[in-house]
Amino acid sequence: MVKILVKSGGPQAVPEWRDGFAAVDPRLSAHWWEDASVRPEEVEYVVVWEPQPGWLNSLPNLKIVFSSGAGVDHITADPAWPRHLPLVRMGGDATAQRMGEFIAWSCLSLLRDTRHFALGQERRQWAQKEVPHTARERRVGIMGLGNLGSQAARMLQGLGFPVQGWARSRKALPGVVSFAGPAELPAFLASTDILVCLLPSTPETTGLIDAALLAQLPRGAAVVNAGRGAHLRVPDLLSALESGQVSGAVLDVFPEEPLPADSPLWAHPKVIVTPHVASLPSRAERARYVAGAIAAFEAGRPLPNLYDPDRGY
Numbered sequence: 001m002v003k004i005l006v007k008s009g010g011p012q013a014v015p016e017w018r019d020g021f022a023a024v025d026p027r028l029s030a031h032w033w034e035d036a037s038v039r040p041e042e043v044e045y046v047v048v049w050e051p052q053p054g055w056l057n058s059l060p061n062l063k064i065v066f067s068s069g070a071g072v073d074h075i076t077a078d079p080a081w082p083r084h085l086p087l088v089r090m091g092g093d094a095t096a097q098r099m100g101e102f103i104a105w106s107c108l109s110l111l112r113d114t115r116h117f118a119l120g121q122e123r124r125q126w127a128q129k130e131v132p133h134t135a136r137e138r139r140v141g142i143m144g145l146g147n148l149g150s151q152a153a154r155m156l157q158g159l160g161f162p163v164q165g166w167a168r169s170r171k172a173l174p175g176v177v178s179f180a181g182p183a184e185l186p187a188f189l190a191s192t193d194i195l196v197c198l199l200p201s202t203p204e205t206t207g208l209i210d211a212a213l214l215a216q217l218p219r220g221a222a223v224v225n226a227g228r229g230a231h232l233r234v235p236d237l238l239s240a241l242e243s244g245q246v247s248g249a250v251l252d253v254f255p256e257e258p259l260p261a262d263s264p265l266w267a268h269p270k271v272i273v274t275p276h277v278a279s280l281p282s283r284a285e286r287a288r289y290v291a292g293a294i295a296a297f298e299a300g301r302p303l304p305n306l307y308d309p310d311r312g313y
């Protein structure tokens with residue numbers, strides 16, 4: 001049997017991991033990372049979310065570290081993580097589809113001012129309000145046009161939103177205006193009515209969405225952050241909401257998670273808060289993706305979605 005340790009979803013998720021792996025390859029045997037019946041030298045693969053600092057180094061025969069999420073910042077934050085091993089980011093259709101749905105929901109929620117109507121409902125108020133725009137009149141600008149951003153772009157186009165994107169390099173996505181690199185960021189921002197962040201967390205992207213960036217959006221633009229909490233400076237967003245520079249926000253990720261109970265974001269009338277749930281594929285879907293990558297690796301084919309230390313994601 002090929003031993004895989006999982007640290008994602010809690011011990012109660014192990015049966016789903018086990019069944020998911022076994023359905024693809026009966027040799028793959030999944031165990032909770034603290035399972036004392038598995039000796040460290042038996043472990044060939046791990047699938048992890050926020051591994052304990054130093055733990056991965058205690059597995060002498062580890063071949064690949066799989067991140068149970070698309071982001072790997074929760075692994076690379078440990079200075080001692082085993083850099084000599086391949087680190088594979090979660091991918092696959094299920095992850096992208098779920099994120100596309102979240103971004104489509106977020107943009108529609110901002111377009112139709114869902115927060116206003118939800119507050120009205122709470123107060124039993126018939127809070128009628130005109131909807132000033134259709135999707136065709138709100139340009140969505142996606143920061144990060146990778147696996148998730150490109151799927152979100154396709155789904156938003158289907159709803160009628162004009163879509164553009166900003167990434168490290170130029171992308172060729174049908175109907176999506178592509179901006180690349182820091183030099184083209186101002187032009188991208190100036191023509192974005194709903195800014196969507198789907199960037200990885202790296203030193204270059206930390207704190208990117210600050211007062212100076214928000215000031216470059218057209219007045220009344222809206223913001224969706226489903227990348228990482230580190231991308232957005234919350235006090236700057238709050239000031240921009242206060243001044244009217246930003247009209248609303250949907251936030252799924254935060255500098256501190258869970259979002260502390262005393263955060264002003266919870267009750268803000270222009271902010272929708274979700275608890276880091278934008279794209280949570282089932283363990284079975286993730287197991288399928290990891291099993292496919294293991295099969296590729298064992299057959300000598302390239303690994304998908306490999307972390308690149310030079311890019312930082």
Ligand SMILES: NC(=O)C1=CN([C@@H]2O[C@H](COP(=O)(O)OP(=O)(O)OC[C@H]3O[C@@H](n4cnc5c(N)ncnc54)[C@H](O)[C@@H]3O)[C@@H](O)[C@H]2O)C=CC1
Nearest residue numbers: 070071144145146147148167168199200204226227278279
């Ligand atoms: N809230 C949630 O539930 C989830 C959040 N995420 C976040 O979404 C991120 C993106 O995931 P994927 O699309 O799979 O990643 P990806 O690697 O496929 O795409 C990343 C994109 O960001 C761009 N990018 C990276 N650094 C940049 C920079 N300095 N300047 C401009 N563009 C830059 C790249 O060019 C690329 O287009 C993850 O790293 C994670 O932080 C991912 C899954 C779920």
Ligand SMILES: O=C(O)C(=O)[C@H](O)COP(=O)(O)O
Nearest residue numbers: 008049068069070071279280
């Ligand atoms: O994929 C990512 O990166 C994420 O942020 C996911 O939401 C992580 O999901 P879990 O592994 O915490 O279920």
